[in-house]
Amino acid sequence: MNDKDISEIVEKFLDGDHQAFAVIVDRFQKKIYSLAYQILKNHLDADEVVQETFVRVYKKREELAGVKYFTSFILRIASNYSIDLLRKQKGHSGLAEDSTSLPGDIQIKLSQNVATPLDEYRNKRIMKEIRKALEQLPPKQHLTILLHDIEGYSKAEIARSLECPEATVRSNLHIARSKLKKILITRLDHKEYI
Secondary structure, eight states, X not given: OOHHHHHHHHHHHHTTOHXXXXXXXXXXXXXXXXXXXXXXXXXXXXXXXXXXXXXXHHHTGGGGGXXXXXXXXXXXXXXXXXXXXXXXXXXXXXXXXXXXXXXXXXXXXXXXXXXXXXHHHHHHHXXXXXXXXXXTSOHHHHHHHIIIIISOOOHHHHHHHHTSOHHHHHHHHHHHHHHHHHHHHHHHHTSOXX
């Protein structure tokens, strides 16, 4: 479904077609869930973000008439709410879900060869370190790297979603990658992973 199709569905929704809203939900709920889970690392919170995003879209339907890029609009709502939840959770200790045992976990192919059990163990440990390093980034940098490097959005799409210049996205991406590199070099240098 391209931007033109989405615009047509949004127009139908604005005209009162409730089926069009169901199509919007169907089209975007997985993307929103994935984005929210990458930020919050918790399935219940990601579900809350999905639900709240669509509630807010429904409540703001009058504003949709002026929205040029609906995908950016809905992702901005989801990312802002996710960041708000993340900020509220800072300082609150709780049991975090073990993301290594959950479906939808980020997987990076670290080797082209068939991995031995030792290689698999090392890869899991490295992924754990990458996740920890990502969590140390400020929310905007964390979100930018998730949207670009993990979700595959272009810099222009991210700029529209975050309502900032594309140069800011490039800068946040560069800074986030540099910070990740420093964190990982420090963390992995002290451990026997590689």
